[in-house]
Amino acid sequence: MDAYREGKLPRDIMTQVESHLETCKTCSEIYRLQVLADKVIDQERKLQSDPFLTNRIMAGIDDPAGSGSQSETVLIRILKPALMTVSMAAAIFFGILLGNLSQPVTDRVKLPVELALIDDAAIETVNILLNE
């Protein structure tokens, strides 16, 4: 069948195959599908590459880091969300840590009487005002 399709058979055998294809449904279907495959392949073959591809390649050689090759693109696609998640988790963690560090001291140290005189908060307590 391949030889027939490629026209590599002698003329008399070509005619025999042709007449067989006219009568045999199975063979004609196989032939039709093979012609279809050839047609699809032929159309893909005819495609031209990007006209700027040479410039892209030469630019990629000059700057391999910025070439945006396939493997790099996939790596970036995986690493970017992972890096963002890690950054957000780190930001939340350090936020909580800093927040805890700046909390007001609840247990006030009792000052001696002498020093209490220069501590406004100690002088003007509610108790003093009530006693007055």
Place this chain on the structure above:
Amino acid sequence: MTDSEVIKLILQGDKDKFRMLVEQYQQMVFRTCMGFLHNKDDADDLTQDVFIRTYQSLSRFKGDSAFSTWLYRIAVNASLNKIRKSPLNMIFQRFENITGGKNEKERYHLLSNEEDPENILIRREHFEWVQRALDTLPENQRTAIVLSKYDDFSQKEIAEIMDITEGAVEALLQRAKKNLREKLSSQRKNK
């Protein structure tokens, strides 16, 4: 100027000479990539990747075979690596399909000149049959058929690229054609 002379100059520091090799082999490498990927944009990107890799490893080219043979080996290996889908790649591809990352015209760019919607549908179906049948061939059969059908290489050239004997290439091509026929027939019956 022969390929060897150009390579010598590149290795001596004249990297602009690499443009000559790119211009000479670009379309052929693109066709090989297209045979494996069936998508113009992906094939363009992979061709770029292949030439950059080639340039980076040019100093390792011993000259035991022709430069073109060595270049095609790189192109075939890069294409095979690309299509050996990891689960992650498959998830990304499915996601792209769901979100319409590649629309009909991009995926079936060859049909862009068609105007009759019925014809577009039929031809799209035919394209899918052939592409699916090619994609499900074993790797070595697929490589042989791509090099033979897309690049028009002789069995001798394919044997050099695949580093096997000519007899093995012939057997591979016959098995590939038989498999392709069977796969296409079964898809036609399943329709």
